[in-house]
Amino acid sequence: MSIKNTIKNWVLCSALLAALPITVTAGNKAEIGVVKDFKVTSQLASRDQAVRMFEGEFFRDPYIYLGPDDYYYLTGTRRHHLSGGSKKDWTSEGVELWRSKDLSSWELLAVPRRLGDLSWVDGLKAHSDEVGKGNARVWAPEIHFINDKWVIVHTTSVRKAMLYVADKAEGPYVETELSTTIDHKHDPSFFHDDDGKVYLTHRVDTVVEMTPDFNELTDNEFKVKPANRKMGHEGLYLTKVNDRYVIFGTAWSTDKIGRGSYNMYYATATDIRGPYSDRRYMGRFLGHGTPFQDREGQWWTTAFQNGKTMDFNTITKAKGLEKKKYTVFKDGIYLVPLELTVKSDGDVFFTPLDSRLVQPGPEEVQKF
Template sequence: MKKIWMITLWMACACGLSATEKPVMSRAEIEAGLKSHDRALYIKGGWIRDPYIILGPDDYFYLTGTTGNPNDPLEVADVYNTGLGKQSLVGYHMRLWRSRDLISWEDLGEPFNLLDGYWAKQQPEAFTGDRSRWHLWAPEVHYLNGKWHILHTTGGPIRHGSNLAVTQGDKIEGPFSFPLGELSKGLHDPSLFRDDDGTVYLLWRNTYIVPLNDEMTKFTAKPMRIDPSGSRMGPDGKAISVIGHEGATMHKIGDKYVHFGTAWSTDRRRKGSYNLYYCTADKISGPYGPRRFVGRFLGHGTPFQTRDGKWWCTAFFNANVPPLSREGIETRDLSKTAQTINPQGTTIVPLEVKIQSDGDIYIRARDPAYATPGPDEAQKNFEVMKEIL
């Protein structure tokens, strides 16, 4: 298998393609898929994890995510680098692209990196020497009150150096301010959510949540956990009552607060498929209903809407082996190791989002290869089973 993969890699390079740049779908295919909203679309190549897409105030879609440093040769030499361990490809820059149509992407460079952040200014001695293990993970960009807000988590020797960086105006560029200051320390996968009344909430660590003051300089309440109701049996025989372990985001759909979170299908690290789940509540503080399945292979994806109101979710390669064929994937047990059907790069998957007659929210991937929990799915409660049946 390894020999075949190396031959494939050599052929890709010989044909003038970056090994990370497997040919994406054609413009015609993507345009048709955006209209039909019924199948996954491979829209951009390049090594990326945790792809994040948002429609900005200037009517551009912005894309960022966990990436390697610009021109890192490892991106070509190690196509399916997991981003983990000593050989991680994850760099310390936030790379950024924008597009009018989700097809043609303009490279905006690296408008932020760890040296621009709060902690590099507060602890400069920690930001010297070898940068090979400086890791900027899961960046997000949010447009609030006429400014862009950049959040990310970190790994490696500066793992507590997460940032909330705010631009001076409506362009994603420095100089930056850091309103949270010391409060930004150690936030794993931070995200922001603005409620209908204008209150901005900070989410992190799947999932704590806290409201911020108008200046975003302090918490206005004590951080609290928001977890789904009920539980499922964990691998160690103990009940699990959390939505997942990372990638928490929040949306308001109808009158419901929809809390998204990520977990492996087996509830074992890097075993099975990397999936997205959700739960809903009438109040942002809860109580939340049971955890429900959104889609297989959608872990740490970003639910977002296109201009026509359709919902999509980003997806990416997160596995220990090269991507699997879609054929028969719905019934295939993936519990042996981390596996996916996503190619390296950014894929978007259509979501069915319904406000039901009782006001509850139903969310499920529309592409059949993503819509069905596999036999390795750990959650077997009634909420999942009634949707499968």
Template sequence: MDPDTIRASLQSHDRALYIKSGWIRHPYITLGPDGYYYLTGIQPNEGDPREVENPYNIGLGDQSIVGNQVRVYRSQDLIEWESLGVPFSIDDTLSAKKAGKSPSRIWAPEIHWMPKVEQLSEVNRIPGVDQMSGYWALVHCPQNVASLAISNDSELARPWSHPMGSKLGQRHDPSLFTDDDGTVYLLWRNTMIAPLSKDFTHYTSEPVRIDPSGTRPGPNGSPITHIGHEGATMIKVGRKYVHLGTAWSTDQIRKGSYNLYYCVADNITGPYGPRKFAGRFLGHGTPFQTKDGKWWCSAFFNANVPPLPREGIETSDLGDNAQTINEQGVTIVPLDVRVLEDGEIYIRAKDPAYATPGPDEAQKF
């Protein structure tokens, strides 16, 4: 989209915006301490010609163009993007440091700003890290090379330390959530959750599984209890914990639309309420707030065929294949995030093409 359209629509907060081209999956957007929005995600390695030659590569199987680098961009306005290069790669993982260079790909990277800590006992300090100025934490998968890496200072750059070492464990789709009291939690595998020590050297309690209440019928007749199968993350709205997860609309892998769902609890470990629908085509997106407080969610191309037109998509049954309206690149979709009069949390995409569960949706909302 042209800059003027994006700029106006960021204010009106009523339509999806295509803000950046280029091959990417699971785009993660966060607002840094310097007023920049930072963007990363699954990408090919820098300079890989297949990014242009094969724009609708699905990123899976032997033909995948997913690389082993974490590429990062920043922007003051979500319009003009500056590349920060490759601040992290497979060579920076703990597994590579122990066993030499690994050819493994890097999946689902996230970067989290860790605010400065004014008071820390010596036992809680991370060696070599300037916690008085703040620092970055980076997580990624696949689980055999998963990392929780810490930058030395406020620069999103090498060198990276791994305070947890092998105690991190094998973690699929790890994500971080920082609570109001400063406690940092790791979420993974849709969904386990555990708090981390202040120095990021260990878990401070055993992992707990969090699921929505109730069940839904699965494709094979067995009840499904989990929120989805990947892309778990968490935000806080008011005093409520909002657990978000990703699943295909049909509850069958790569059939239907790739959607975002949520459930809500008063306590971080639950119990959580029922599974609710947040948005179609928003699977493994990042809910984030712009500087003016508006909520958005990132979205991306995840399908087996090129994007479908928006027209009539609300009533289109997509259940026979993996399909989307998202173009390859980064789209952001406005979210309606509210605390209702009865105290319940309401989250729903505002753009009509994303706001309605399709006919292929397995769960009835």
């Protein structure tokens, strides 16, 4: 994709996920090659609503990337997807990689990297025993193509990020030197600037330049944030549209973890270090989405269920939303069409084209 926090976060997420040993089971490759055709081509073409796929499956942090081979690649945190475990199990010890030509029909290309395959798995187990009760799971993986290499980065449930590189999207992947020392980087992502520099972004405000071989983090680390306030809680994502740098971040509408709706916000600047604009409202229920352009240049963002699902008409009449954790989304993943507006001064603005997502809720702390 060319466009493309706190301890409380950690405690909350850990409470939501069931524990899973770091070991992997036999037969995990049985699903490779499976094709899921969601037959949503006409819905995607209409670009007036969020389009749901992977119905019935618990799928968080969905990430989509249009590769140089003209395939779309999809990954994320998905439950019971490797060895046919029960729906109460989290088998996210591997990075699952799907690909598609049309955003509708998806093939499971590979599970190119698993925690149990790491050369330093014993060290990770020791780290898991220290901070994660002996268990580790893959969270929020992303795949990028940078400097003629496919690069996978993700965090884990035990505050340890990972980074791997390969010549092909499906692998084989090798661990970079950085992968054993990168330590905790919450929701890590990459940004490849026009001048060739590669940056790792993480938490909600941290950007650090990397060496071109992905083996080291340089001393060039800096913070990015909106001019008027903190962006949010997690999910820093950096991209560039024309000459504007855009930082996206995630926050609960009440500024309290797990209260209100899980939303996306953004800010823009003409320099990567800023200063950035005030925090702008991107869309309701779109938290930890990843904006991307399709091959026609149209903008989308991913979305997923985080909160109790409520009908939108019910939401509009509901009281006490500041005490709830609510969403209009169900399980699976969603593709949400976005409209990009470029002003005369070059500044850029994003608006979701699904009318349910445009306006903030009445419990929104920031007024827009």
